[in-house]
Every structure is written in C-alpha cells, then in structure tokens.
Amino acid sequence: MTIDDKNHDLVEANRRAWSMASQWGADHRMNELETLMWRSERHPRGSSTICTLMLLDSVPEWDRLRAAHDWATKMIHRLRERVLEPLVPVGPPAWTVDPSFDLDYHLRRTQLPAPARMPELLAFAQSAAMAPFDRTRPLWEGTLIEGLPGGKAAYLLKLHHSLTDGVGSVQMLSLIQSRTSEHTPKDPLPEPVPSPDDPDAQSLAVDELNETIRRIPSAARGLLSAGARALLRPGAAADEALRLAASARRTIAPPPVAGSPLFRIRTGKSWRFGVFECELKDLKAAAKAASGSLNDAYVAVLLGGLRHYHEMFGYSLDEIPMAMPLSLRKADDPMGGNKFAGAMFAAPIGVVDPAERIAIIRGTVLSLRVEPALGSMEFAAPVVNRLPSALGAAAMRLGSAADISASNVPGIPYPVYMAGARIERAYPFGPLPGVAIMAAMVSHAGTCCFGLNCDGTAVPDVALLVQCMKEGLEEVLALGRGDEGSDTATED
Incomplete structure (x- = not known):
C-alpha cells in the first residue's frame, strides 16, 4: 500500500467517524437513565463524574489543541449545551444551547510545581475530579497539565456521566486526536442540526x-x-x-454475601486515584489460556489483588459483593449517550487459582447477560425520576452494597496524537457511587491501563492496594506465559 493509499484510507476513516459524531446530540432530551444520574447526584458521595487521564510524550501545541476542541464542540453540539430542568419533574430535562458558552472556561491549562511525577499528577487529577460541575454550563472540562519530567505533559478530560458513558468518552476523545503528529485539516463542519426553539422551564x-x-x-x-x-x-x-x-x-438486589470488614466505613468525601498497567497481548494470552475473555481476566486481576490486600491485614474472604456495568450498545448505535445496565454478584475473591477464578467469572458474567431483569432499571427509572430527587438518590445508593465496581472499556487500538503529542497512556477513573473501590480499564494502543478510584476512608493506603493489584496481575499473566503472542481472546 502506498503512502497516498494510506492517507486516503485515513481521510475516509476520519470522515466516517465525523459523520457518526455529527449525530451525537440529535436527541434534545435526556433519556431516563441519564435523568436518574443527573437528578440523584449528591456530590461528592453520589457524584457522577468520569475522568480520563492521558500521558503525553511532549507538550502539545496549544493553538492546535484549542482549535481541535473548538471544532469538536461544533461537531458534537452536546458539548455546547447545558441542562434545562422542567419547572416540575413531569419528564426528563432538555439539552439547550448555552448562550454564554466560553471555550476558555472548559479548556484549561496548568503547570504543576516540580517535582511533578505520577503521585503529584494523580493528586491533581483526583482534586480536579472532586470539584463539582457548574450545573448551569455544558458538563465537561479539559485540562492540559504541564511541568512533568522530560518535557512530557498530561491531559485530563472530565465529563458528567449524564453526558455519556465510558464508551462515549473514548469516542469523544477520538475526535480531538489524530493518527499522525502532523496537522490534519478537518472536514468542513456539517449543517447545524435543526433544533426546536430553546424552551424555558415552564x-x-x-x-x-x-x-x-x-x-x-x-x-x-x-x-x-x-x-x-x-x-x-x-x-x-x-x-x-x-x-x-x-x-x-x-442482578439488582445485593448478593447474599457480607461485605469486607476493611471497607465497612466509607464516606465518599475523599477520592484517591491509583494506576497500573500491562501489555494487552499478555492479558489476552492469559484469558485465552483459561478459556475466558479479556474482561474475565481483568476481573480476575482485581479479585486476586483484593485477596492479597486482605491477607496483608489478616483477613481471608471467600466472596465479596461486586457490581459491574454491562454495555447494551449495538454496533450501529450512534455515538455518545448512555447504554448500559448494572448488575451485582458475589465475586470469588477466595479462589487462589487464577484459571479457576477466570472460569467462575466467565460463567457468572455470561449468566448475567441473559438475565430477564438486566435492563429493569429502564422501566423503574421513569417512575423514580418523577418523584422527589431524594428518592432517586436512595435508589442509586443500592449499588453501594457492593465493595467494588469494575468497568472495562475498549479504547483506541492504534497510536494517536493530540496536537502533535503522542498519547502514551489513557487511565480511566469512574465515579464513586458509594462503593469502596471503582476500578476501570481501557485498552489503549496495545496497553491495558487500569485506573482505581478509592474511597480514602475505606482505603487509606492506595499505594499498598496498587501493589497488591500488581501481584494479582502477575499471577493472572503467568497463565499466558506459555502462549506468547496470542491475540484471540474476546473482549467480553
């Protein structure tokens, strides 16, 4: 294939993505799940903030970065819209154009004092994540973080969950990224999607x-x-x-298993971030060796890490209550939005053999996916959303019966750049809806990036937890050492 052919394919791929992105925001009302997350939010314990922290090999060109964000907000109209609540909660809120939209409010730039290594970077990210959104503005913030060693930088994208889920955030990021470090002219913007006259609350x-x-x-x-x-x-x-x-x-009710004594006291008032990583091919090889999926191996890593963590304090548990969002997206679904259902189950933390642990998780997740009640929140949410918001907050706290929640989002599989800087890692951090630990994984350009958001009261030593998670990761990866190079394990 010639360079011209590659460039043509790249342009066509970008056009297809941009065409799909232009449909994001065509619905002018929140769906019922988004409404529930919006109205039930009680910050910070019931926050609905999701973040992605990207490590960059250099400082991106600011003017290019700003221009890319400006273009993306015009392509995805939702990024220039705010939430409008009806005067009384007879239906979902509407998305309406923010007449005072200010890109310089949403796109920020900061310099960390030296020495700004990973602990300092995570401290900044967790502090930014805990700051509540201005609910009268569009629900996103992007921050370029400079001052990292070796001339490197980072970028933090912060979104409200009612705007989109983890998959949607990856889609959004793809619009301000490129497969080349050189400037790539964007296609002309499409005609604005016709919208009804901006209503008032009444x-x-x-x-x-x-x-x-x-x-x-x-x-x-x-x-x-x-x-x-x-x-x-x-x-x-x-x-x-x-x-x-x-x-x-x-699926919805808390599993009949006691929670961890280590995680019993939670306040949700302090978020603590931790990260670790591995090669995607290595985790896939481990999953294949145990006849599981990538997601099964990921959950097995978390449970192995939790077992090691509890053993450090002299506890031995057989099971632990766990929550997991399951994607309901179809291949032809438009970009953005929220399409997932939550499920809770008793996770086998006490199973020492990682292959056996993966097999148990495999059976559990497959059975959850065919449960008739999996999407039952879709039917309950319209009723809850029309009641006082405190009742919605109580309904959302049902998930706090779990000690840990785990999310797995397929990321971008090839190298990408942001205004000339290559993105080396993309660590995801989910909200902390009453659980002790919210774990998330994104596979980015051949690397599995694990992000932990921990309740600082329940997990006072996040560094110790991360070390234990690395031990759980190592015992799972050891399964695939005899099958190097395998890349056939399914995502789920």
Missing part, C-alpha cells in the same frame, strides 16, 4: 405534560392487552412475574 414542563397525556391511550391499550393475556393464561403470567422477580434478586 414551557418545557408543559411540553412534557402534553407528551405524557398523548402517551396515555397507547399505555392504556398496553395495560389492557397485558391484563387480557393474564386473564386468559393466569398460570403463565404468574410464572413470568416470578421469573422476573427471581432475576431481579440475582
């Missing part, structure tokens, strides 16, 4: 109420049809109800 409430009234006939027909089926086949209806109730107990 007119939005009226519109939502009218829409609800319009839906009443079809909802009534659905209830009558369901009622008729139940009358005609009462046994089948009862069996279906029992099946859904049992499924809800297995």
